[in-house]
Amino acid sequence: MDVISVIRTKRDKGELSPEQIDWVIDAYTRGAVADEQMSALAMAILLNGMNRTEIARWTAAMIASGERMNFDSLSRPTADKHSTGGVGDKITLPLAPLVAACGAAVPQLSGRGLGHTGGTLDKLESIPGWRALLSNEEMLHVLDTTGAVICAAGDGLAPADKKLYALRDVTGTVEAIPLIASSIMSKKIAEGTGSLVLDVKVGTGAFMKNIEDARELASTMVGLGTDSGVRTVALLTDMSTPLGLTAGNALEVRESVEVLAGGGPADVVELTIALAREMLEAAGIKDADPAKALADGSAMDHWRRMIAAQGGDPDAALPVAREQHVVTAPSSGVLTRLDAYDIGIAAWRLGAGRARKEDPVQAGAGVELHAKPGDTVTAGQPLVTLHTDTPEKFDYALQSLGSAWDIAAPGTEFTPNPIVLD
Ligand code: URA
Numbered sequence: 001m002d003v004i005s006v007i008r009t010k011r012d013k014g015e016l017s018p019e020q021i022d023w024v025i026d027a028y029t030r031g032a033v034a035d036e037q038m039s040a041l042a043m044a045i046l047l048n049g050m051n052r053t054e055i056a057r058w059t060a061a062m063i064a065s066g067e068r069m070n071f072d073s074l075s076r077p078t079a080d081k082h083s084t085g086g087v088g089d090k091i092t093l094p095l096a097p098l099v100a101a102c103g104a105a106v107p108q109l110s111g112r113g114l115g116h117t118g119g120t121l122d123k124l125e126s127i128p129g130w131r132a133l134l135s136n137e138e139m140l141h142v143l144d145t146t147g148a149v150i151c152a153a154g155d156g157l158a159p160a161d162k163k164l165y166a167l168r169d170v171t172g173t174v175e176a177i178p179l180i181a182s183s184i185m186s187k188k189i190a191e192g193t194g195s196l197v198l199d200v201k202v203g204t205g206a207f208m209k210n211i212e213d214a215r216e217l218a219s220t221m222v223g224l225g226t227d228s229g230v231r232t233v234a235l236l237t238d239m240s241t242p243l244g245l246t247a248g249n250a251l252e253v254r255e256s257v258e259v260l261a262g263g264g265p266a267d268v269v270e271l272t273i274a275l276a277r278e279m280l281e282a283a284g285i286k287d288a289d290p291a292k293a294l295a296d297g298s299a300m301d302h303w304r305r306m307i308a309a310q311g312g313d314p315d316a317a318l319p320v321a322r323e324q325h326v327v328t329a330p331s332s333g334v335l336t337r338l339d340a341y342d343i344g345i346a347a348w349r350l351g352a353g354r355a356r357k358e359d360p361v362q363a364g365a366g367v368e369l370h371a372k373p374g375d376t377v378t379a380g381q382p383l384v385t386l387h388t389d390t391p392e393k394f395d396y397a398l399q400s401l402g403s404a405w406d407i408a409a410p411g412t413e414f415t416p417n418p419i420v421l422d
Contacts (some may be wrong), residue, residue: 003027003037010044018057025061029160038164039171046176052223055178059224062186065160069136070192071107074144079104079283080193081275082184084217085117087205087344088242092120092150093256094264094272094294097302099279100147102288106279107143109153109191113353113361115169116205116344118247121152122353126250126319126363130312146305158186175207181220188230195231195282197275198222202421203240205340211236211421231282236422237271241338241373244268248352248366248387250318260300267372269294271419321350321364321387325394329377333407336373336414342404343367343384349397350388362389367397374416377407 001023009016016024024041027033050058071078079099083089096106110132113119121132134142134151142149155162161183168174188196200208200218208214218234225232244265246255258264259272276290293299304314329335347353351362368385371377383405386397408414 003033003041007037007041007044010041010048013048015051016054021054021057022061025058025065025160028163029065035167039167039173042164042168042171042173042176042179045178046173050178052220055182055220056224056227058178059182059186059189062158062160062164062182063190066158066190067156068190068192069157071105071140071143071194073140074105076103076105076147077283077285078107078192078194079197079279080107080188080191080195081197081199081279082188083199084180084184084201084207086201086239086243087117087340087347088244088247088252089118089201089239090123090244090246090252090256091199091268091272091275093123093253094259094268094299094303095275095279096148096150097260097306098272098290098293098299099276100306101293101298101302102276102280102290103285104147104280104283105143106148107139107191107193108148108150109157109187110150115353116341116348118249118252118344118347118353120150122361123249123252124150124312126253127307127312127314128316130307131310134310142306142309146309147302148306149310150306151310153187153191158190161186177213177217177220180207181217181224185221185224188225189228193230195279196225197278197282198232198234199275200234200236201239202236203238203340205242205344206239215422233278233282235274235278235420237420238417239340240417242340242343242369243271245369245372246366247343247347248350248364249361250320250363251366251368251387254318257303260294260303262295267419274420319363321362321366322389323387323391323394325386325391326382327384327386327398327401328380329371329383329407330379331407332377332379333410334412334414335371335375335377335405336408336412337406338369338371338373339404342400343369345400346386346397346404349400350386350393351390364389372416374414376410
């Protein structure tokens with residue numbers, strides 16, 4: 001087998017054979033196929049696609065590149081959730097302890113942010129002492145004793161995806177449905193969860209900008225999970241505007257704790273409960289009431305135990321950025337658009353995200369929103385507050401907000417998108 005014939009097959013719109021797929025994934029993981037060759041193949045896949053048989057084989061080959069975990073020793077059913085990524089998407093933080101409080105075990109292997117989308121691990125690392133890197137034994141111990149664990153995937157899990165995802169990120173080949181579906185599902189199947197709920201984001205702040213593409217991605221991933229024996233369901237959810245009122249690491253932890261305390265923004269609460277219901281159903285847990293577990297403090301108890309078990313202090317003050325800059329509404333009226341992508345870029349430029357994997361992030365940086373689409377605003381009132389430790393970044397962040405919102409005449413009828421689209 002040689003890599004050039006594999007690249008040519010896909011370049012010429014052919015179907016990759018199972019042997020070609022197994023060989024190229026294995027050779028790339030071992031370093032026998034070079035990055036420039038794999039990036040040519042990834043671009044050919046982005047342009048010419050893969051059919052379901054190819055995607056299933058590609059996913060299986062990525063799983064086979066590393067180890068598989070299993071949670072058979074746990075007494076509770078496992079339920080996991082994966083979001084395809086968005087702005088202000090802090091849902092994993094309240095969701096994992098909430099679902100644990102309702103009786104499932106939640107093994108949540110999470111990632112870091114890159115570009116305009118935030119990462120769960122970066123958010124949690126703003127809690128003093130909290131550790132994302134756990135050994136497999138530590139992960140199982142935290143899961144067993146607290147019901148939920150949120151941590152980084154170990155190096156042994158789907159190593160082919162680790163290499164390929166980093167390569168796609170710098171070669172403009174992230175937004176390919178076969179590559180996204182196989183990347184996400186190889187990690188989830190290798191992780192060994194019994195059930196999985198996918199939160200497939202749609203809108204300007206998501207990888208999938210329209211609902212047709214999101215539906216295709218969702219059904220591809222549900223098919224991959226189901227065929228591997230993982231009970232898998234997907235929700236299509238809105239990412240045209242940020243979730244909640246914050247985008248940034250410590251800012252989002254603070255908002256998540258508000259949700260766990262029974263408050264917090266309505267959209268975050270609604271999506272957290274909707275996903276919790278799906279996870280509990282997929283895990284076969286009946287008669288649990290996630291809304292009650294938020295209200296009666298049991299989700300908060302699980303959060304505190306989970307954070308402490310990973311070295312964090314749930315009572316410690318969260319970091320606050322050194323400088324703030326308030327942007328006011330330019331006119332009075334009804335806010336009809338507050339763009340997720342533009343806000344995500346601003347938060348990233350302020351220091352909440354990184355441009356390269358090795359860059360540090362600022363815990364306190366980000367954007368706080370004072371209004372959401374559908375709200376009435378008055379000229380001069382605060383619309384967003386920018387937070388950063390490096391005030392020289394304010395101008396750069398402000399450039400991304402130049403056309404981030406629309407304000408219609410006072411009294412304009414406007415109904416914001418529902419959070420759960422399908
Ligand atoms: N998240 C992943 O894990 N992989 C992708 O390709 C996109 C989002």
